[in-house]
Every structure is written in C-alpha cells, then in structure tokens.
Amino acid sequence: xxxxxxxxxxxxxxxxxxxxxxxxxxxxxxxxxxxxxxxxxxxxxxxxxxxxxxxxxxxxxxxxxxxxxxxxxxxxxxxxxxxxxxxxxxxxx
Amino acid sequence: xxxxxxxxxxxxxxxxxxxxxxxxxxxxxxxxxxxxxxxxxxxxxxxxxxxxxxxxxxxxxxxxxxxxxxxxxxxxxxxxxxxxxxxxxxxxxxxxxxxxxxxxxxxxxxxxxxxxxxxxxxxxxxxxxxxxxxxxxxxxxxxxxxxxxxxxxxxxxxxxxxxxxxxxxxxxxxxxxxxxxxxxxxxxxxxxxxxxxxxxxxxxxxxxxxxxxxxxxxxxxxxxxxxxxxxxxxxxxxxxxxxxxxxxxxxxxxxxxxxxxxxxxxxxxxxxxxxxxxxxxxxxxxxxxxxxxxxxxxxxxxxxxxxxxxxxxxxxxxxxxxxxxxxxxxxxxxxxxxxxxxxxxxxxxxxxxxxxxxxxxxxxxxxxxxxxxxxxxxxxxxxxxxxxxxxxxxxxxxxxxxxxxxxxxxxxxxxxxxxxxxxxxxxxxxxxxxxxxxxxxxxxxxxx
Numbered sequence: 131x132x133x134x135x136x137x138x139x140x141x142x143x144x145x146x147x148x149x150x151x152x153x154x155x156x157x158x159x160x161x162x163x164x165x166x167x168x169x170x171x172x173x174x175x176x177x178x179x180x181x182x183x184x185x186x187x188x189x190x191x192x193x194x195x196x197x198x199x200x201x202x203x204x205x206x207x208x209x210x211x212x213x214x215x216x217x218x219x220x221x222x223x
Numbered sequence: 224x225x226x227x228x229x230x231x232x233x234x235x236x237x238x239x240x241x242x243x244x245x246x247x248x249x250x251x252x253x254x255x256x257x258x259x260x261x262x263x264x265x266x267x268x269x270x271x272x273x274x275x276x277x278x279x280x281x282x283x284x285x286x287x288x289x290x291x292x293x294x295x296x297x298x299x300x301x302x303x304x305x306x307x308x309x310x311x312x313x314x315x316x317x318x319x320x321x322x323x324x325x326x327x328x329x330x331x332x333x334x335x336x337x338x339x340x341x342x343x344x345x346x347x348x349x350x351x352x353x354x355x356x357x358x359x360x361x362x363x364x365x366x367x368x369x370x371x372x373x374x375x376x377x378x379x380x381x382x383x384x385x386x387x388x389x390x391x392x393x394x395x396x397x398x399x400x401x402x403x404x405x406x407x408x409x410x411x412x413x414x415x416x417x418x419x420x421x422x423x424x425x426x427x428x429x430x431x432x433x434x435x436x437x438x439x440x441x442x443x444x445x446x447x448x449x450x451x452x453x454x455x456x457x458x459x460x461x462x463x464x465x466x467x468x469x470x471x472x473x474x475x476x477x478x479x480x481x482x483x484x485x486x487x488x489x490x491x492x493x494x495x496x497x498x499x500x501x502x503x504x505x506x507x508x509x510x511x512x513x514x515x516x517x518x519x520x521x522x523x524x525x526x527x528x529x530x531x532x533x534x535x536x537x538x539x540x541x542x543x544x545x546x547x548x549x550x551x552x553x554x555x556x557x558x559x560x561x562x563x564x565x566x567x568x569x570x571x572x573x574x575x576x577x578x579x580x581x582x583x584x585x586x587x588x589x590x591x592x593x594x595x596x597x598x599x600x601x602x603x604x605x606x607x608x609x610x611x612x613x614x615x616x617x618x619x620x621x622x623x624x625x626x627x628x629x630x631x632x633x634x635x636x637x638x639x640x641x642x643x644x645x646x647x648x649x650x651x652x653x654x655x656x657x658x659x660x661x662x663x664x665x666x667x668x669x670x671x
Binding site (some may be wrong): 136137140141142143144145146147148152156159160162163164166167169170171172173175176177178179180181182183184186189191199203204206207208209210216217218219220221223 | 302303304306307399400413439442443445498499502503505506513517521522523524525527531532533534535536537538539540542543546551552554555556557558559560562568569571572573574575576577578579581582611612613616627628629
C-alpha cells in the first residue's frame with residue numbers, strides 16, 4: 131500500500147509540489163504500478179546487474195582548451211539574471 | 224523529389240509548408256518556414272550541396288536545433304531556444320538537408336500515443352480518430368502523410384518503432400552507441416538512441432548513413448560509421464514466442480511468417496526473461512528520468528516563475544507548473560524506486576533482469592540471424608482509449624527488451640487490417656543494421 135504520506139514524501143524528494151487531489155490519484159496509481167513491478171520478486175536467478183550495455187572505458191583527450199559558450203549565450207534562456215550572472219532563488223531559509 | 228526537378232526547390236518547399244499549415248494531424252510543433260525557404264532558394268541557385276541537398280527533413284522536438292525552439296512538447300521548455308545544434312543536426316546541415324520543422328511528441332518522450340504532449344495529440348493519417356503512436360508520433364505521421372521526406376525520431380522503449388508501426392512507415396532504432404546522443408534532451412540515457420524514419424528502406428539507409436558516426440562529445444558513442452550495402456542470402460529467422468499480439472495483428476503477422484518460411488529457415492524461439500522485461504524497463508527508465516529531469520530548476524533555462532522565492536519552494540512550484548502529469552508520475556516513481564529501502568528491491572533487481580534479457584538474446588542469436596515479432600500488440604488505439612498509465616505501459620511489451628539489450632530493431636510495414644497499418648519488428652545483433660535493412664527491403668518486395 132502506498133500511503134498518502136509516502137506520496138508526499140516522494141514528491142518532496144522529487145521536488146514537485148502536488149495538490150491533495152494529485153496525491154490521492156498518485157497513491158491509487160502507484161499502488162497498481164508498483165504491484166505490477168513486484169513481478170520481479172519471482173526472479174530467483176542471481177546474476178550481475180548490467181548498468182550499461184557497452185563495454186565502456188574512460189575516454190581521454192589532450193587538455194586543449196576549445197571554444198565555449200559566450201556569457202550571452204549561456205544566459206540567453208534564463209528568466210532571472212543580473213550583471214552577467216544567473217539570479218537564483220534564496221538558498222538559506 | 225520529382226517535384227523539385229520539375230518546379231524547383233523553392234516551390235516544392237513552399238508547397239510543402241502550405242500543406243503543413245492546412246494539416247489536421249497536429250504533427251509539427253514548430254515549422255521553420257523562413258530558414259527552409261532560404262535554403263530552398265540557395266539550392267535553386269546551385270549553392271546547397273551534399274547527400275541530402277534540398278531534401279525536407281523533420282526533426283523530433285527533443286533534438287536541439289540552434290536558434291529554433293526545442294520544447295520536448297513540454298510547458299517546461301515551451302520557450303527554450305537552444306544555442307547549439309545536436310550532433311545529428313550538424314550532420315544534416317553539413318549534407319545540405321532542409322530542416323522543415325520540429326515534430327510533436329509525448330512530453331519528454333514519455334508515452335506511447337503522443338497524448339501526453341503539451342501541444343495536444345497527433346492524429347493518425349490513416350484514421351484521424353486514432354493516435355499516431357508515440358513518443359515520436361509527429362515524426363511518423365509526417366512521413367505517412369508526405370509532410371516531410373525524411374524524419375528523425377528517438378527510441379527509449381519503442382518510441383520510433385511504435386509510431387512507425389501505427390502509421391505504416393519504416394523506423395529504425397539503431398544499436399546503442401551508433402548515433403551520437405549529443406543534443407538529444409535526455410530521458411533515460413542508457414536506453415535511448417536517435418534514429419531515422421522514412422517511407423522506403425533506401426531513404427532510411429541514406430539518413431542513417433548521414434547521422435551515424437563518431438562524435439567525441441558523447442562518451443557512449445561507438446565511433447563507427449554506417450554504409451548500406453545490398454546483400455541477399457538465406458537467413459535463419461526466429462519468431463519470438465513471448466512477443467505476441469491480438470487476433471488482428473497476429474492474423475497478418477502469421478501470414479507474413481508463412482511467406483518468409485518459403486525463402487528462409489524459420490523457427491520459434493523462447494525468451495523466458497521477457498516476462499520481466501517490461502517491469503525492469505520501466506523501473507530503469509523512470510529511475511534515470513528522475514535523475515535527468517532534476518536539471519529543470521527554473522533558473523538557467525526553461526519555465527520560470529515571475530518571482531523568485533526560497534529555493535525549496537521555487538524549485539517545487541516551477542516543476543509543479545512546468546511538467547505534465549505523466550512526467551510527474553515517472554519522476555516520482557523513479558525517485559521512489561531509488562529511495563532508501565527500495566533500491567535493492569526495484570532498481571538493482573531491474574538491472575539484474577537486464578542481464579537476463581541480454582543473455583536470452585545472446586542465446587537466440589547463436590541459432591538465428593534475425594528475430595521477428597509484431598511491433599505492437601494491437602492496431603492503432605483510438606484517441607483516449609488507454610485510460611490508465613499501466614495499460615499504456617503494457618502496450619510497449621514487444622519493443623522494450625531491445626532497448627534493455629542495446630540492440631538494433633527495425634519496424635517494417637507489412638500491410639493493413641481493417642484499414643489500419645500492421646508493423647513487423649526485426650531485431651538483429653549489435654551493429655547488424657545492414658542486415659536488418661536488407662531483410663526489411665526483401666520483406667517489402669515479397670509483400671509487393
């Protein structure tokens with residue numbers, strides 16, 4: 131059972147504000163979706179997990195500085211900015 | 224492209240744009256009218272060169288295009304104008320392609336019907352009351368309705384193959400790593416690939432040749448080129464027992480298998496791990512999504528509120544307003560699956576199932592050259608038919624195992640039932656795109 135409390139806690143972890151109505155709906159839906167996910171409990175065979183399908187190795191290059199975004203470009207899509215900086219919300223409560 | 228030879232590229236492109244503006248499909252989010260017409264003029268002056276010179280290409284709206292709005296069909300990015308091109312877009316431009324517009328999709332590519340788009344559903348060209356499939360619904364619809372000659376989609380769990388099947392066009396999900404993901408706005412990095420969509424194998428092959436290849440900016444890029452070479456030989460074809468469909472779909476699929484068995488050696492293959500593949504896929508995709516979409520904080524780009532607040536409140540409010548329901552659902556389920564106490568039960572277990580799926584494919588490919596199944600278990604759904612999320616997730620049952628294993632898979636249109644397209648999925652070993660395309664061509668010739 132996914133309690134309302136758990137839904138609100140998850141929303142807090144995910145940083146998404148939800149309404150009471152949404153919480154009710156998600157609680158019902160998560161119930162059926164997670165119930166379906168429980169099919170994995172049947173799997174008994176223990177194998178190594180695969181996080182990545184390619185045999186990845188570190189890729190190195192010479193430390194040559196290339197071109198980077200201009201300050202204008204970097205700030206172009208920001209709504210709140212000041213003196214060439216992003217202006218963010220208050221971090222200290 | 225006969226029309227270009229007859230009337231010139233400018234007339235062809237402006238005719239196409241007129242057609243798109245009148246269209247009822249809702250397949251485009253943005254039409255690049257001015258840029259496209261400028262390039263068409265350039266072509267007519269003989270100044271546009273390359274293997275795609277003068278050809279109108281549609282690009283899914285989760286692939287960044289410099290100076291052209293790239294929305295992911297989300298309110299969160301409804302005003303986002305990238306300052307750089309995706310690697311595949313650089314390659315299109317270098318070959319003289321004309322990017323005609325950005326196609327509609329499920330929000331952040333999360334969906335199977337394009338019904339989660341902030342811009343509304345894409346209609347199926349074969350029946351306007353039905354969906355075009357998803358998440359690359361717009362890209363498939365524009366090919367089927369001749370609103371573009373070529374299109375790019377992206378495939379995380381079937382998002383190219385599903386709409387290709389529903390709209391009756393060719394769509395390829397390439398081997399993981401063949402095509403650079405630089406500039407693809409991420410949803411689930413370990414699963415997704417950009418791929419080509421077209422209405423013939425030759426066109427599909429040409430587009431793949433252009434977009435595949437080395438790019439140092441994607442650390443998962445395999446650095447391999449692709450060249451299409453014609454080949455024909457007798458193949459060992461495995462029909463996957465665990466990938467089925469309803470009577471409509473299977474009726475047609477079985478007829479095609481019958482035709483194939485006259486030329487090739489056809490057998491049946493069982494993949495026991497597929498019983499768990501769908502759950503494993505969704506757990507992994509949602510977990511990766513919860514991490515990827517953490518970047519949308521309303522500060523550097525994307526939807527922002529008028530007034531800054533405390534960080535915690537501002538962040539949560541921006542995301543409440545900027546994301547649609549399905550995106551919130553997946554971020555939250557992903558956060559849940561990764562949260563303390565559940566990591567082993569869901570996420571780690573899902574990655575172990577992924578190993579089992581890979582092993583099943585390995586075993587099958589010892590015996591068979593290609594594996595086939597219906598692409599989708601049902602005909603295109605009516606708009607609004609899939610009422611709850613789990614029902615929608617289950618529609619991906621035949622396409623998701625391929626992404627878990629990073630394999631290439633092609634949708635081949637194999638005819639119509641009740642006036643609606645049926646698609647066959649052809650799966651191959653890693654980097655066997657050439658074999659898949661040749662097989663697809665043979666199937667289409669066989670069915671006339």
